[in-house]
Amino acid sequence: MGNSKKVILLGNFGVGKTSLVRQYVFRKFSDDYMTTIGVRIDKKMVAVNGQEVSMIIWDVAGESTHQKIPNSYKLGAHGIIYVIDVLRPSTYLSIEKEISSLEDLLPNVPIVKVANKIDLLTEKERIEIVNNLPLNDYVLCSAKNGSNVEDAFNKLAESLI
Amino acid sequence: MDKQKFEVLKDILFEDARKRNEELDNKVKAIDEIISDRAKLEPRIAPILEDQVHYLEKNFPTLFGAAITASIRKQIKDSQDEVVDALYPIIGKMIKKYISLELARLSERIDRQLDRAFSWEGWIRRIKAWFGGVDERDLIMTELAQPELEEVFVIQQESGLLMGSYSKHQTLDQDMVAGMLTAIKTFVKEAFPGGYQELETIEYENYKIIINNLKSFYVAVVISGNMNTDFKMKLDDIMTDFEQQVMEKYLGDKENFSEDQLTELIKANFGKLNNGE
Ligand SMILES: Nc1nc2c(ncn2[C@@H]2O[C@H](COP(=O)(O)OP(=O)(O)OP(=O)(O)O)[C@@H](O)[C@H]2O)c(=O)[nH]1
Numbered sequence: 001m002g003n004s005k006k007v008i009l010l011g012n013f014g015v016g017k018t019s020l021v022r023q024y025v026f027r028k029f030s031d032d033y034m035t036t037i038g039v040r041i042d043k044k045m046v047a048v049n050g051q052e053v054s055m056i057i058w059d060v061a062g063e064s065t066h067q068k069i070p071n072s073y074k075l076g077a078h079g080i081i082y083v084i085d086v087l088r089p090s091t092y093l094s095i096e097k098e099i100s101s102l103e104d105l106l107p108n109v110p111i112v113k114v115a116n117k118i119d120l121l122t123e124k125e126r127i128e129i130v131n132n133l134p135l136n137d138y139v140l141c142s143a144k145n146g147s148n149v150e151d152a153f154n155k156l157a158e159s160l161i
Numbered sequence: 162m163d164k165q166k167f168e169v170l171k172d173i174l175f176e177d178a179r180k181r182n183e184e185l186d187n188k189v190k191a192i193d194e195i196i197s198d199r200a201k202l203e204p205r206i207a208p209i210l211e212d213q214v215h216y217l218e219k220n221f222p223t224l225f226g227a228a229i230t231a232s233i234r235k236q237i238k239d240s241q242d243e244v245v246d247a248l249y250p251i252i253g254k255m256i257k258k259y260i261s262l263e264l265a266r267l268s269e270r271i272d273r274q275l276d277r278a279f280s281w282e283g284w285i286r287r288i289k290a291w292f293g294g295v296d297e298r299d300l301i302m303t304e305l306a307q308p309e310l311e312e313v314f315v316i317q318q319e320s321g322l323l324m325g326s327y328s329k330h331q332t333l334d335q336d337m338v339a340g341m342l343t344a345i346k347t348f349v350k351e352a353f354p355g356g357y358q359e360l361e362t363i364e365y366e367n368y369k370i371i372i373n374n375l376k377s378f379y380v381a382v383v384i385s386g387n388m389n390t391d392f393k394m395k396l397d398d399i400m401t402d403f404e405q406q407v408m409e410k411y412l413g414d415k416e417n418f419s420e421d422q423l424t425e426l427i428k429a430n431f432g433k434l435n436n437g438e
């Protein structure tokens with residue numbers, strides 16, 4: 001169990017949490033949107049600095065303003081990937097508040113912030129939007145073409161050991 | 162010859178035939194009346210039918226038993242050969258499920274067809290007799306209803322990470338099952354706020370998952386077949402013993418308590434269940 005870690009994906013509905021996991025674990029992507037009901041569990045083994053880490057990935061249903069994920073799903077997590085959708089400001093407008101309440105709930109648990117769907121932006125839009133994001137340490141990803149997806153998960157894996 | 166004369170001649174020539182026709186006509190009418198009037202028909206046919214039914218009832222096993230026996234046995238045997246040979250080494254439990262389903266279907270079919278001719282209990286006895294001596298494959302059938310330990314998971318609360326496990330078949334990814342069980346447990350807890358609702362069993366087809374919650378971890382045991390009181394009591398005893406041992410070691414020296422040690426403890430305790438000790 002020593003090298004098993006619970007990793008949980010959080011963020012609003014439809015930002016691409018499931019797509020990121022699918023891309024990372026199975027190298028697959030689909031344009032269809034099938035909202036996640038409850039939780040999906042996946043597993044991926046990664047080598048970090050010569051050490052095997054097995055990530056047990058909890059892909060939870062997305063949040064909306066009406067519906068928050070109960071904290072009990074988040075408890076026991078060793079790492080968090082917080083996902084936003086670059087095209088939907090509503091998914092990152094209150095991100096600072098979200099992150100700080102996560103830090104309260106799970107002190108010292110590393111959080112990687114992912115801005116997803118960058119394949120939908122032109123170069124010009126990309127620069128513009130990124131400059132306007134309230135936080136600057138995002139990993140810019142596309143679950144669709146796979147760019148930076150591995151990097152995002154690896155970044156988290158590194159901070160897990 | 163004119164028409165009238167012809168008629169007269171016809172009368173003379175066919176007088177006999179006409180009489181016979183009339184007689185026949187009347188007989189047909191009488192029979193028709195009997196046939197179409199149930200009340201009249203019944204007393205005539207009932208005795209014959211009853212005789213036949215009686216005869217069949219009495220002699221069914223001798224008349225058709227052998228044929229039905231052979232054909233059913235062949236059916237079961239044929240599919241067993243195919244399915245059992247191919248799959249049993251890999252997923253024995255699927256076979257059991259398949260066979261139990263087939264047996265249930267068979268019993269339904271026979272029930273329907275032979276309804277009162279003779280009882281299903283008789284068949285059960287007969288089937289048991291066939292498989293009384295018999296080869297290994299057939300044993301699967303008799304094991305069918307026996308409860309059996311399939312998997313044991315010891316899972317950390319909250320994180321849902323697997324601390325140790327035992328598996329008869331090693332067909333599942335146990336890390337993922339542990340996560341999923343924990344997610345389901347969390348869901349139930351959330352769905353019934355108030356603190357007292359904890360998920361204790363999950364039933365799924367031929368399987369029953371029994372969950373025992375302790376503070377920092379929980380134990381999930383997967384049983385196939387029919388749980389009987391005897392088995393349940395044994396399981397309860399083993400569970401209590403096991404948990405006590407784990408608590409002692411785990412709480413005593415958390416740092417040095419390894420997954421392997423836990424797995425050994427699981428085997429030593431729960432192994433007794435399948436060995437019939
Ligand atoms: N173009 C593009 N579309 C994406 C990308 N990632 C996800 N999508 C699409 O966005 C939609 C939602 O993706 P999901 O992965 O289901 O989103 P989710 O966050 O899991 O949604 P919930 O389970 O409802 O919370 C789907 O139609 C995906 O095909 C991406 O990187 N680029």
Ligand SMILES: [Mg+2]
Nearest residue numbers: 017018035036
């Ligand atoms: Mg999803």
